Amino acid sequence: MLKLFAGALAAGVALLAPLVASADDLVTNNRIGLSNAPNKLVFRMTTDGPANNMPETAEGYKKLFEDFIKKHPDWQIETQLMTGDIGQEQARMLEQAKSGSAPDCAAVDSFVLPLFKKAGVLKSFSPYFKKEEVEQLFPFIREGVTGSDGQIYAWWWSTDLRVLYRNKDIVPDAPQTWDDLKKAGLASVKKGMEGILFNGSRYEGTTFDWVANFWAQGGDLVDKDGKPVFGEGDNKAKFVKAVNFYRDLVESGAAPKRVATIGNYDDFNAAAAAGTTALFVGGNWQLGQLKSTLDASEFAKWTFSPLPGPTQGERSTGTGGWTVASFSSDAKKVAFCADIAREVYMGPANEVQGQLPTRADLYGKYKVFSSPENKAFGEALQKGRARPGAPVYPEISNQIQIMMGKVLTGAEATDKAVDEAFAASMAAYQRLK
Structure with missing residues (x-):
């Protein structure tokens, strides 16, 4: 028993x-x-x-x-x-x-x-x-x-968007245009900061954070059939203009040269916590991370605003x-x-x-x-735009990342780097057809 x-x-x-x-x-x-x-x-x-x-x-x-x-x-x-x-x-x-x-x-x-x-x-x-x-x-x-x-x-299940984060003590007013952002970056450098930070290395975030500057002008990466078109005609002019905007931020000192090596959003949180930057392009989810990372008094200094455009009326942001x-x-x-x-x-x-x-x-x-x-x-x-649902997009993104490295380091002229990225994207498109 x-x-x-x-x-x-x-x-x-x-x-x-x-x-x-x-x-x-x-x-x-x-x-x-x-x-x-x-x-x-x-x-x-x-x-x-x-x-x-x-x-x-x-x-x-x-x-x-x-x-x-x-x-x-x-x-x-x-x-x-x-x-x-x-x-x-x-x-x-x-x-x-x-x-x-x-x-x-x-x-x-x-x-x-x-x-x-x-x-x-x-x-x-x-x-x-x-x-x-x-x-x-x-x-x-x-x-x-x-x-x-x-x-x-x-x-x-989740979507996101890119915004501009800023320390209000250093940058009181939200930059509305590219010009405003450059001035804010330079002003922050004079106050001991390293300028505006953004992804610029071989990383999908590099493409996605930057491409809103192209979209804001009405540019298209691909046509309705999924064929790359960013390197021809009016699209190319808008594309080159958007690339030169980033290039000028670095060459003017409004952004540090090290952006060409950044490929991780955590770097921006770390810089905010260390008090070395007052401006960065980041994702909406980072607001909660900043709140968890910073002391309440420091977090209170931070806010966000829509990404600036070439003009105040030209805005876009990536939704992923x-x-x-x-x-x-x-x-x-x-x-x-x-x-x-x-x-x-x-x-x-x-x-x-x-x-x-x-x-x-x-x-x-x-x-x-x-x-x-x-x-x-x-x-x-409401101003957001998703990456094109075209099979060639990942290769376009890859080529933009390579191009950005050449441009941000000054290794190549913008027009040449853009032409090379477009040619490589077209070759990929032909392989995928």
Whole structure:
């Protein structure tokens, strides 16, 4: 009898184990869920998760994933963390997907989503999202995730935009034009700062932060067929003008030469914390990071405003964001990946990280998005523009990054660097046709 009782007790404890597991057991550095769960999914993620470099955000994600996996106790998620070299990471994952060795579920950057769709490696999410949910997506988001067959091939859960951050003690008034920004940068240098900071190295952020200066003039990177057009006719004149704007910032001293080596938004937060800059081009999400990084009295000095344009009436900003997509041939894993997108990222993660939702109805659901700051971001989105959904865009971006390095270091004349970037982009377009 005692043996039977002991056996029954052990079995009961085993059955209860998943229910009493601690958060540390459920969310580890490389696993979410119990190690003995019968179903396993590999999820390659960015730092939009428990590995976020902001402790408060990391804890928020840990709680989200803990709550999620408790609802799915028969699953474990093996997590793989991408490096900060997003372009290289996404290119590697695309090749893995083509060879059948990609993760089951992954974060796919919106700017390369067209390449993944064209390659036919993504699994349809259409069965897992209601028509009403899809209809609530902003038009450019809905277009981005939809294939030529009308199926939904990823869930684009967050969007963002670029703004100009400034220390009000050093730069009291928001620069409205390129000229204003140059003057503000030079004035900040006279006050002991290093001038305006922006991404300028081999990094997708370099292209995306800068291209708003081209778009503000009405320029187009590609035509309606996805063919590069930025290096010809009126587009070229606007493109060269926008490149020379950045070049002049460096050559005049309004921006430091080191911008040619910057390829990480964290550098701007660090410079703000160190008190070495009063101006930088950054993403809307950095407001929350500054708040977490700086003392309250220092944070109170910082604000943001729309990116300046060539004139006050010519403005634009880039709108990007991340998606969740599945490469698995196992229908159960595709469905579970969709569950992650819906239950963790679509709304809850937006709130935790302050990432702007892609569904209009979510702005009224979460209090954080009704703040004056987020309302201002929402208004700035009205001038926003997404990267073109053309397969050649990643190569255009790559060539712009190379071009920017030549220009910002003074290694090459602007016109020559632009011509080379355009020729390389056209060659890529011909290969992709």
